[in-house]
Amino acid sequence: MxxxxxxxxxxxxxxxxxxxxxxxxxxxxxxxxxxxxxxxxxxxxxxxxxxxxxxxxxxxxxxxxxxxxxxxxxxxxxxxxxxxxxxxxxxxxxxxxxxxxxxxxxxxxxxxxxxxxxxxxxxxxxxxxxxxxxxxxxxxxxLARKGSGSWFDDNNQRSLDAGANRDLAVKIAKKEIKRRDVARRAVRQAGLSPEEEQDRRTGGLWSQWEDELVTKTTRSNSVDDLSQQIIDTRRRVESPRHFKGSSSVDSATPRASTYRYPAVQPPTLFELPGDTPIIQELPAEPVFPKSPPPLPPPPAELSADAPPKLPPKPTQRQPSLSIDTRPPPIPAKSTESDESGPDSHSTSATTGPDLSPPSYSFKPAAYLENGSALRTIFLPPELRHSFISIAASNTARNLETCGFLCGTLISNALFVSKLVIPEQESTSDTCEMVNESALFDYCDREELMVLGWIHTHPTQTCFMSSRDLHTHSAYQVMMPESIAIVCAPSKDPSWGVFRLTDPPGLKTVLSCKQTGIFHPHAEANIYTDALRPGHVFEAKGLDFEIVDLRPAH
Structure with missing residues (x-):
């Protein structure tokens, strides 16, 4: 239970x-x-x-x-x-x-x-x-039978294994992303201010007003399809343009580097719970326990005490860094055939007509080194190939290219649905985003979350440089599941999906004050592979859109 x-x-x-x-x-x-x-x-x-x-x-x-x-x-x-x-x-x-x-x-x-x-x-x-x-x-x-890959949690949701139910995850995501897009357009067409919209979302009243608004808008739009086409066309014109090709960036003199970062360590694995629960009906009348501790006082009464100290690290420490002059080995990538559960078949427990997110909840696929659960990230397999094509002209001139993985939360899993290419300045070893606010403004308008980023290494091997680690730490602070995809088209392996270890990687990088593109850190186990057996799964059929925020040339 x-x-x-x-x-x-x-x-x-x-x-x-x-x-x-x-x-x-x-x-x-x-x-x-x-x-x-x-x-x-x-x-x-x-x-x-x-x-x-x-x-x-x-x-x-x-x-x-x-x-x-x-x-x-x-x-x-x-x-x-x-x-x-x-x-x-x-x-x-x-x-x-x-x-x-x-x-x-x-x-x-x-x-x-x-x-x-x-x-x-x-x-x-x-x-x-x-x-x-x-x-x-x-x-x-x-009783839910052991080995079925699903059970019901305390919210009466069917809890599913992410690897064994990727097809179902794609179906749920497609339906829910489409529904949210329709609802978002309906809210905008209704002329609600952000304050009014937030007030209506307060107190668990989401579906009542939003679904009614969607129904009214859909009924009105069905009367005049041409009017809807005009609205959609205007929306596309007024929003950041979709991908039209890679930008032309002034080339910079390549800077040679012989530094090689430590090898990627495999993630620490923890067994997922396998107990089989019993489904019971909840009683009609609750009995309330004692009240929780009070929230922090209003801003005017805030204490001036310093923030609490960070929790101590585990007693067992990693060995000191030993720099190797050879390129770092990368864990082998899993093929589609060795994922947990066949990709073309979901477990029999997942069959049914209801694909609404409240009916399902995907179990955590992995855990941080500190034991915290990591929600699954579903990644479109075609995304990296599209990104490499976008970056091809920069890669040919030995310039890096970067993009951002944006998406949403559905059924306790994270789905990448947008590849956003920001305005950027590049060298052979770096790629800096220009006008960072444009990315977050776009995410706010589309109700998206930044789930990670992707960039190329035109001539370097597939690894996380010191600059990459410092860049990624800011995103992993925002969301522990955040990932960094590195594409090295001329090397083998040609790509990898990484995250910082926690501990020791995240805290080590956040506290590091060294500068420079390549510098060592005191800890060896700084980052790790996030693909299986990590928390990232590629899901065939998952739709994504490319949005290019770079100026037109």
Missing amino acids: VRPLKVEEIVSRAQQFDYNTLTPMLSWLRTADAMQRQADIYEREGDDQKAYELLFRKADLVLGKLPHHPQAHEQEAALKDARRTVVKNLERLETLKPRINKRYTGYEEALKKRQERQAELSKRHTAQVDGFGISEDMGRLS
């Missing part, structure tokens, strides 16, 4: 995140925005626990920690906006609390009934039933 969390336990988990004043204030503010967006999606999908945790964590970050950040005075206006959002979230927290309490009370009552039933059955015969090792009468209870 899956045990839901009490409100006090969720609050405790929400306060357990690494806060580091060395991370730029702007990165923390974007992290707060990412928390808000994820909480909105979780609440819509009925996952009250995760929504409450993210909203409380944002409140703790914005009200309790960021006012004491060294750069707080430089981002005063942005911090003020974040505080206003937190104040609105307080009502949502109060709405979510009784629903969480009700679910936990239902669990306790269901557990008590189960124990009473087991005690009664233990007095009878104990015939083995289909490998479960329980009595025949117990077999009549609602």
Whole structure:
């Protein structure tokens, strides 16, 4: 039986995140925005626990920690906006609390009934039933069989293995991304201000008003298809243009480098839970536990105490860095045939007509080195090939090219749906984004999250340079699942998907003050492969769009 969390336990988990004043204030503010967006999606999908945790964590970050950040005075206006959002979230927290309490009370009552039933059955015969090792009468209870690849969690969602159900994941993503796009256009056509839209989303009232608005808009548009085409055409013209070819960047004199970074270490694996839960109906009347600890006080009453110290690292440390003059070996990439479960077949437990996100939840596919779960990222296999084609002209001139992997959260998994090419300046060893705000403005308009980035190494091997590690640390702070894809077209292996280890990689890079493109770090195990057995799966058939924000030439 899956045990839901009490409100006090969720609050405790929400306060357990690494806060580091060395991370730029702007990165923390974007992290707060990412928390808000994820909480909105979780609440819509009925996952009250995760929504409450993210909203409380944002409140703790914005009200309790960021006012004491060294750069707080430089981002005063942005911090003020974040505080206003937190104040609105307080009502949502109060709405979510009784629903969480009700679910936990239902669990306790269901557990008590189960124990009473087991005690009664233990007095009878104990015939083995289909490998479960329980009595025949117990077999009549609602059990999910081990090995089926799915069970129901405390939100009454079917929990699925990501690798064994990629086809289903693609179907769910296609349907939900299309629905969200239609809903977003309906909201814009209705002329709602951002404040009105957010107010209507507050308190779990998403589907009622949004679905009605979509229905009305769809009915109106069906009367005049030409009018809809005009609206869509105007939207495409007014938004950043789609990919029309790679840009022409002034070439720079290549800088030779003989530094070779340490070998990529395989990720630490942890066994996923395999217990089989029992489905029980929740009682109609809740019994509320004690109130959780209070939220941080309003900004005017904030304490001037310094931020809490980071938790200690594990006692067992990695050996000191030993620089090798040879190119680093990269773990072999998994082929489609050796993924967990066939890509062309989903488990029989996943069949059914309902493809709505609230019906399913994908289990974490891997864990950080500190034990924190990593949600699955589904990646279109064709994306890297398209990116290499976009970067071809730069690659021929020994210039790097970069892009960003943007997408959304659906059923507790992350789906890459956009490849965004920002305005950039390149050399043979670096690629710097120009006009960074344009990328985040686009993501805000399209309700997207930055899930990682991709860049080329025109002549270097497939590895993460010191500059790459420092660049990626800012994105992994915003979202632990963030990935970096490196494409080295002239080398073997020609590509890789990486993340920083945590610990020691993320903290080591964040605290590093060295400059230069290539410099060593004290720890050897800085980054690792994120592909299987990591948290990244390629999913055939997953649609994606290329959006080019570079100026036309």
